[in-house]
Every structure is written in structure tokens, then in C-alpha cells.
Amino acid sequence: MKSLERLTLAHLWTAFIAFAVACVFGLWQMLARSPIPTPGFTPSNYFISVTAHGAAMAYVLTTFFIMGFGYFTAETALQRPLPGKRIAWAAFGVGLLGVVMAVVPVLLGRASVLYTFYPPLTGSAWFYIGLVLVVASSWVWCAIMIVAMRQWKRANPGRPVPLAMYATVANAILWLWTTVGVTVELVFQVIPAALGLVDTVDVGLSRTLFSWTLHAIVYFWLFPAYIAFYTMAPEAAGGRLYSDTMGRLSFILFVLYSLPVGMHHLFMDPEHSTGFKFVQMTLTVLVTVPTLLTIFTISASMEFAGRLRGGKGLFGWIGALPWERPMVLATGLAFFMLWFGGGGGLINMSYGMNAMVHNTSWVTAHFHLIFGGTVVIMYFAIAYAIWPQLTGREAPSLRAQRIQLWLWAIGMMVMTLPWHYLGLQGQWRRVAQFDYANPIIAAWGSWVVVSVAGGAMLLASALLFIWNLAAFHRARTPVQAPFRFALAIHPPERVPASLNGFGLWNALVAVLMLVAYGYPIAQFFIHDRPVAVVHRVDGAQP
């Protein structure tokens, strides 16, 4: 096995093992919240589980998957050896060490603060320091991605950077901007509190800093899905990408409008004024633009492929698509879930309507559908697409892959639709148990049980996914054709400099961030601010 393949596999296996374990926690949590008696249930076990599930899914699965996929893309799309492989391995080691440091205190019940921390709750310092190490290792990845693109551009002056790599670097730049907020929060507020160096935390400031990260991090997770839509799905469908420029524009818009919008997570918070919340809501609306551009472009690419395969009429091309190929199937299922998840997102980001769903199960259901559904199903598809290249072997069964994808999509819909409904009924989130004997909420019980059934399908799908990946390693058939990214119908000879680099967009992000977050953060240093007493949950004396 070659060195790139080893590096990529190490990252992706770490991601997917964390994912499978977190799915087990997830199903147990669904059970715990349901009227069904749950083995091992106590409220404190529930919050241990929620913290482990959230941290594993949000930080381990995503970060390691994106790093591994990025290394793979850099070498495959640029057709040059990846620079700094040794540094990449060192960063992997640091990240893995961080994961262990974070997981142990969580499982010991010393850091039940959820993956979003919620200061002044303060758990074991090891948890936070471990997560900072994971972030630090991802910064190394960002640097390697940027260097790889620079080297390629120097060697190929004037030529457009391949779209897959341009998107990967866009994600690296997005991530560098994104992690500033949470890192400042952890290093200057939460970790000093966890180490006992300070007795108080300014919760308004910490929530603001986390909101800086909180929306953009979701786009960091989402990038690989969109990279697959643009550069893998058209090829898998037997066609070509409809427009390379649309892809570049979409990725740039994600960089621009995922950052100055995080305050839509704070609509109900008292520490910010209505004006800034309104401005950030306005900017949030623009996030729909790259998604709609993508739906249009990918649908057009698929139509192109369908017609090439003999599809006729207004919708005949849809039936003509090769749905038996996992990448095509996953793209279709991801788009289906995107309609529901995206629609729910529009409600969340509306200042007025947010009040209806704030802190209810609706929000939990929303992010499971959009991330767990649309995004993670594309992670599966990417894994199925690149595993032959990584292992040098073909999959023994595409059927098992299709079953796994269907199971995931159906399970996700069955789990999240009742969950959304319960949120509208007022079911609160972040609680361990409900009193279903109470007539006011008794009717929720049956819907929660339906959600549990969806959760069980998801766990089955996750385990089948691991089985399918392992099957590659045991397979005998050598790989038929080398992996390649999709080409555009009209591959660009040259693109405007601003669509081939990030200088202009970095400057614009800086302007947007200054306006959207400048005063909201500065106010904490201008005015006297109330502080909260550190509240330890790791068993140490306060």
C-alpha cells in the first residue's frame, strides 16, 4: 500500500470507528427518552452518553474524515505527491492523542458538559485540552492543503485549480476562520476555569465566541458532501459537471456566509441587541444561495447524464440514471433529505419563527436530518467511491452498499420527522427523561417510540457500513479503473483570478466579520459585564 493510501485510511477508519460507537450511544439515548424501559438508564449516564455521542460525531467523525479526504483529494486531483506527509502523520498522532484525552474523562462522567460546553458548566480540563489538540491537528491539515495548492499553481501558472482541490482549500480557509471563536473561548475562558485559575466566566462572551464557530463548523462538515455532488456524482452517473464556475461560486459563498451568521443561534439570548441579530439573519438568508445553485447545477448535470443514457421527455432522464451505483443513489437520497432539512433550517434562521422552536426537539431533529442525513450519507458514498483506490480492491457487493444507504435514509426520516413534530408540540431538548404519565405529554410517547425505530435502523445501517468497508479489505477482485474526479462539460481554460484563489474573499470575510461581530464582542470589554460563577461537574471542589 502506498503512503497516501495509508495516511487516508488511518484518518477515515478513525472517523468511522468513532461514528459507529457514537451510533450505539445515539440509539441508547433515543431509548432513554422514550417510554420504553432502558437498561443502564440514569440521568447522569444519559448526559455522559450525550456528551460522548456529540463529541464523537461533531469533532472526531467530521474532522478526521475531512482531513483524510482532503489529503486524498490533494494528491488525486492535483496529480502531484502530497507535501509534508510526515507532518501530516504527526498531526494525525496529535489529533488521536487529543481524542483519547477527551474521551476518557467523558466516559468517567467528569465532563458531562455536552459537546457545546455550556459554560459556566465546567468539566475536566483534559476534555477541553484534548479537543484543542484535535483542532490544532486540523490546522496542520489546513496548512498542508494551502501549500499543496500554492505549489500546484506555481507549477501551472494561469491554469484553474481543479475544482475538487479548490473546494478543499476553501474548506481549509473556512475552518481557519471558524476555529478562532471556539479556540479563544476554550483557551481564554473555559480551560482557565477548568484548571481552577479563575472563579468566574463571562457567559455572554463565551456564547458569542461559540456562535462564531457554531454555524461555520456545520459548513466545514458539509463541504465534503458538496465536493462529492460537484466532482464525483456527475462522473458516477456517467455524465459531466454542468458548470465548473457554479461550483466555485457555491464554495466561495459558503466561505463568505457561513461565518458572520452565527448569531442566529443566539436569537433568544439577552446579550445582543436586535439590530445585530437582524443583520446576521439577513446574511444567513444568503446561505440558501449556494445550496440552490448546487441543486440546480447538480440536477442539470444529472439530467445531462440521464439524457446521454437515453432518457427522454421532461422527467424520463431521472429513470435513466444508474441508480444502482451507490454515489448516484446517495446523491438522490441526500437531495431528498435536503429539502426537508433545508426547509426546517429556514424556519430556524427566521428571527420571529425561531422563538417557536428554540430549545425544542425540533432543533435536534433538524441538525440530525441535515447533518446526519444529507451530509453523512455523502460521507458513506465518498468512502464507497474511494475505498477501491485505497485498498486496490473492488467491493464484493454493491447491493449491500445500496441496502445500507437506503436503510440510513429511511431510518433518518423515520427518526427525525416525529422528532420535528414533537418539537412543535413543545418537547424540550437536553433533558434525560419525560414523565409520560403526565396527561399533557402522554401523547408524545408513541411518536418517540417511532423515533426509536428510526434510530434502530440507523444503528443497523452504521454497522452494515463498517461491514461493507471491511469487506473491501477482505475482497479478492483487484481494482478495475483508477479513481478520478468528474470533469465539467466545458472544462475551463482559465477562470478569473478571484475564482482561482482566496485573497479577495478573505478580505470580504474580514469586512463582514468586523461589521457582524465587531461591536457585539467589543461590548463585553467596553461595559461592565455580569459574570457567572464557575460550576464544576467533574467532582472537584468548586
Place this chain on the structure above:
Amino acid sequence: MSEDVFREIDRPWRLWASAIVVGVLAFGCLSGFVILPVIQGYQAGIDPYTAICRSLGILPGSPAARQPVSTAPAAPVSQVSWGPSLIARLNKPDAARGQEIAASVCAACHGEKGLTADPAQFPNMAGQSAFAIYKQLHDYKSGARANEIMQPVVADLTDEQMADVAAHFAALQQARWEQTWVRAASPQVETIVRTGDSARGLPACESCHNPRSGGPIETPVLFAQTKEYLALQMQAFKSGSRKNDLYRRMRSISEKLTDSEIDQLAQYYFEQR
């Protein structure tokens, strides 16, 4: 074509992209900081200048109508206010003074080392949470908790002295809380301790009395007390003769417990050492 020509071709691209991004931002700012606050402020009887300052966060409030303010007098069940300075004092007490007060004032009943000679009547203090001890001392002094013996004893202590003596007892035999899995006499009690009984609105004891649960700061450590003392306190909460628990937490819990459950819970925590 040369680089200069390309740069010339790309220029409008850059300009238009910047203009659109800044234009949308300006639209958002104009709507959020000027148009909407002024219109809504007008409807709520707020002048435009104030409305704009409020929307920026320079003046407090939002342009909506004023909210009614309650005039009902506050009747707190405790006067303790957990502020940074108090917590700092409890964490860094004057140890010598704490010991001196403990020896001269407390030792007669609670024992020199915080272990009482009559544990059915007086609680053991060694290893108790400093925050729990301070809260009770302060409540005796303010009258929030009534007790013939304790109220005269604490009457002359200052807040700092109470903090020092509380920290002294807490440090005596550093309580290292370990979860021991002693089985309760009945599964019913085990359930109340670990998961609560949601059908009766009973939270788990462990939701607060486990130091890792994130319960209120003043939550006492329950082990190292006698069965009689623990039962006595739960009965006092149940009857309402003790009422210095914030938000009626312990009263509303104890009211729902049967006498037999109270005895079994007391026995259970007595065994947790």
C-alpha cells in the same frame, strides 16, 4: 495574453463581487439598525434616536413595548448570594481562624475533628462541603433556618468567619466522593436514588447529591451521617418545619416520599461511606 490584460479582464469581477457583498451588508444594516427600529419604535412610543441606539445595543432594551414590572416584595427563603468574592473566600480561607472558631464554638457538639459524639442529633462536619456548611450557618444567622441551639451560636459570626470555619471542617478529612454501589434494601429506593420516579415528579437523588451531576453549589454531601439525622431532615422538609431550601426543592421532594421511603433512603445513604 499578458498578465496585465488578464488583470484588466478580472477587475470588474472583483469590483462587482465586492459591491454586491457590501451592498447586501448595507441593506441588512439599514433595515436592522434604522428602518425597523424606527417604525417599531414609533408604534411603541419611542423616539427614533432612542430606537436606533437600542437596536445597536448602546441603550438597553428592544424597540418593543415596555414589559410590566412586578411590584411584589421578594421573599427569599435564604439570604445567601453566591458571588465570586464569597467563593474565593471559601476556596482560600483563613485556616488558623477557622480552626480557632471550630475549637472554641463548634467542637462541643460537632467534635474537635468534626465527628460528633451524638450523631443522631448533630451532623458530622468532617468532609462536608464548605459551601453546604456556609449556606446553613448563614441561614441560621439570617433566620432562614430555625434552630434553638445554632441561632445563638452563629449570631456573632461575620460572613468571613463563617466561611473560614466552613472551609476548616471541609478540609478536615477531604471528602473524596466515590460512587459505591451498595444495593438498597428495595428496588424502589434504588430507583429513587438513581433515576427518580418521573410519574411522581421525583428527580433522582443523584441528580444533585452526586458532585459530578452539576447540582446546586450548596448541595450537601450525604454520607457519614446517621440514619436518624438524615431521616429527621427529610421529615422536617416534609412537614415544612425546615424551609430554607431554594425553590422548595427538598420540600417538594420530601412531601412525595412515604415515611417508609424516607427511612429506607436514610438507611441507604447511611450505608454509603
